[in-house]
Amino acid sequence: MVSEARADVEVPVLIVGGGGAGLTCSMLLSQLGINTLLVSSLPTTSILPKAHVLNQRTMEILGDVGAAERIYAKSTPAENMAAMGWYAGFAGPDPDFGRLVGKIESWGAGYTNLNWVQASACRSANLPQIRLEPIMKARAEELNPDGIRFHHELTKLEQDRDGVTAWIENRDTGAPYTVRARYLLGCDGGRTIPRMIGIPYEGLGVIAQTATAHVSADLSMFARDPDVLIRWIWCPAIGEMAVLVPMGPDHWGPDSEEWVFHVSYQGEGPKNLTNEQIERNMRLALGIGDLPMTIHKITRWTLEGVLASKFRQGRVFLVGDAAHRHPPTGGLGLTSGVQDSHNLCWKLAAVLKGQAGESLLDSYEAERRPVDARNIQRSLENSRAHFELGRAFGLMPGASAEANWAQLRRIWSGKPEDAEHRREALRGVRRMSMEANELNVEYGYRYNSAAIVPDDSPEPQPIDDIRLYEPSTRPGSPLPHAWIDDESGNRRPLKDLVVPGRFPLIAGEEGQDWCAAAGTVAGVNDLLVDALRIGHIDGDLFDPRLAWAQFRGITPRGAVLVRPDRVVCWRSADAADNATAILADSLGKVLGRTVRTQ
Numbered sequence: 001m002v003s004e005a006r007a008d009v010e011v012p013v014l015i016v017g018g019g020g021a022g023l024t025c026s027m028l029l030s031q032l033g034i035n036t037l038l039v040s041s042l043p044t045t046s047i048l049p050k051a052h053v054l055n056q057r058t059m060e061i062l063g064d065v066g067a068a069e070r071i072y073a074k075s076t077p078a079e080n081m082a083a084m085g086w087y088a089g090f091a092g093p094d095p096d097f098g099r100l101v102g103k104i105e106s107w108g109a110g111y112t113n114l115n116w117v118q119a120s121a122c123r124s125a126n127l128p129q130i131r132l133e134p135i136m137k138a139r140a141e142e143l144n145p146d147g148i149r150f151h152h153e154l155t156k157l158e159q160d161r162d163g164v165t166a167w168i169e170n171r172d173t174g175a176p177y178t179v180r181a182r183y184l185l186g187c188d189g190g191r192t193i194p195r196m197i198g199i200p201y202e203g204l205g206v207i208a209q210t211a212t213a214h215v216s217a218d219l220s221m222f223a224r225d226p227d228v229l230i231r232w233i234w235c236p237a238i239g240e241m242a243v244l245v246p247m248g249p250d251h252w253g254p255d256s257e258e259w260v261f262h263v264s265y266q267g268e269g270p271k272n273l274t275n276e277q278i279e280r281n282m283r284l285a286l287g288i289g290d291l292p293m294t295i296h297k298i299t300r301w302t303l304e305g306v307l308a309s310k311f312r313q314g315r316v317f318l319v320g321d322a323a324h325r326h327p328p329t330g331g332l333g334l335t336s337g338v339q340d341s342h343n344l345c346w347k348l349a350a351v352l353k354g355q356a357g358e359s360l361l362d363s364y365e366a367e368r369r370p371v372d373a374r375n376i377q378r379s380l381e382n383s384r385a386h387f388e389l390g391r392a393f394g395l396m397p398g399a400s401a402e403a404n405w406a407q408l409r410r411i412w413s414g415k416p417e418d419a420e421h422r423r424e425a426l427r428g429v430r431r432m433s434m435e436a437n438e439l440n441v442e443y444g445y446r447y448n449s450a451a452i453v454p455d456d457s458p459e460p461q462p463i464d465d466i467r468l469y470e471p472s473t474r475p476g477s478p479l480p481h482a483w484i485d486d487e488s489g490n491r492r493p494l495k496d497l498v499v500p501g502r503f504p505l506i507a508g509e510e511g512q513d514w515c516a517a518a519g520t521v522a523g524v525n526d527l528l529v530d531a532l533r534i535g536h537i538d539g540d541l542f543d544p545r546l547a548w549a550q551f552r553g554i555t556p557r558g559a560v561l562v563r564p565d566r567v568v569c570w571r572s573a574d575a576a577d578n579a580t581a582i583l584a585d586s587l588g589k590v591l592g593r594t595v596r597t598q
Helices: 020-031 056-064 068-074 107-111 114-119 129-143 193-197 275-286 333-352 358-393 401-409 416-431 439-443 512-525 547-551 579-591
Strands: 009-016 036-040 083-088 099-105 148-150 152-159 164-170 176-186 201-216 228-235 240-246 258-265 294-308 316-318 483-485 491-493 503-507 529-535 559-562 568-572
Touching (some): 009 164, 009 333, 020 036, 020 129, 020 333, 036 152, 036 176, 056 068, 083 401, 114 439, 152 193, 176 193, 193 316, 228 275, 228 358, 240 275, 294 358, 333 358, 358 439, 512 529, 512 579, 568 579
Parallel strands (some): 009 176, 036 148, 083 228, 503 529
Antiparallel strands (some): 083 099, 152 164, 201 258, 201 294, 228 240, 240 258, 503 559, 559 568
């Protein structure tokens, strides 16, 4: 057995898959001082645009590993991703072709919506995977120069009590080798790992069949509204919904050089259509005739939601698309994978360094699977809402173009008999804010696991469970955002107090007892705990705008403990007589180990 002898390569963690989740895991673990090897069966990073929206929390994570600024430099400018628009057709001889029916703000309206500014110091970004993944790969190689291997395919794996043995083939040379690792992260999109370890998927819904074309074309004369990122086009010629998204790379908005066009079909869809037929349908749907166009790639896929029945089997973990797949509506797929990685990697590092018990790893599935399930459900609901909107517009697949145009024109006819039709159509557009402004889905989740110590505070009742994020330090919540000053007035976001692999204890301005307790617990147990006080007037750091005071949920004598993934894991609203014992017990519960007081 290879596992009984020395393998060709031995590493603590083997990462299988080189997409967004795998590369994030590689970067995070490198930053935490854990040696890894990443292998991908593919020869390169993605050749498809695929996912493109990167939400605020995801950009925070990518900032942690030093990739965010490079991504922002290539991303859609904020002013070109401030809205979504719904249109009656795209181009054609009649003035009604391309008419804007409705527009709503999207992803914080170019980081001007104050709810989004309050949520994070980072704005959302938009960069297709075909350009995002090379940036991530380059950064992963900087952090781990010899640990990224593309065109190396996992062919077999075996687990035992102490680790995983993997058989790998170098696809360029045909040479096989073996890897021995303590843990394996399956980030391969579900192509092989789930089947190898016997984890099935649960189908949460199939919406439609979709054809996608990635093209280069000059559409600037038709694509008005430079603030609109995603154009939802109801195409009377085919009676179907189409989506048009600019893909840069050098210019954005109407001047984008590349575009992605999606059209969704009910029933059998495009699987029996040739590429030539799909191109004809695209030209017909958009009304662009023989406009010069270069087609880079046409793909066919199913608009569906899928969730792995579990995220762990022994020493193998599923991360990203290997654990869950989403419709693209809402931009929750790639971002969910990055956040899976963030949740898991600090825990792996803590266990490998002997700072936490093995049971900490059980909290990965307990925390992420419910969040990912909700994200899938929201993605499905977003997709269904678009089809419902089409019905509100009056479009019917199979109807003539003239009949569909007649229904669309009722929206702006001004006739009394069309008033209700108009109200329902515009109501449907406003309802799509559940996709374009789903900040509480992106940020407002709360974890519930053994790695969170509840404080028996009542479950909050949200004002709007989808759109409105209400920051909180209730255990299980992401750490709220606030700008913090030092004595010299140097300002930084609160998130930057969370150093990789370390637990900050943030006390109120009179929380000296909690800070002393943290120092004792850290010293006795050789744990990485940083303690500080934040107040408006007094403290180690200062809250100039009272933003932290607004959401901290503690008195000046209370404290919160934050995990390395910037999730609040414990809080005490006020002082306590036995602060050291309480903190040691709470940190022990989070880490799954005994934490001593002396």
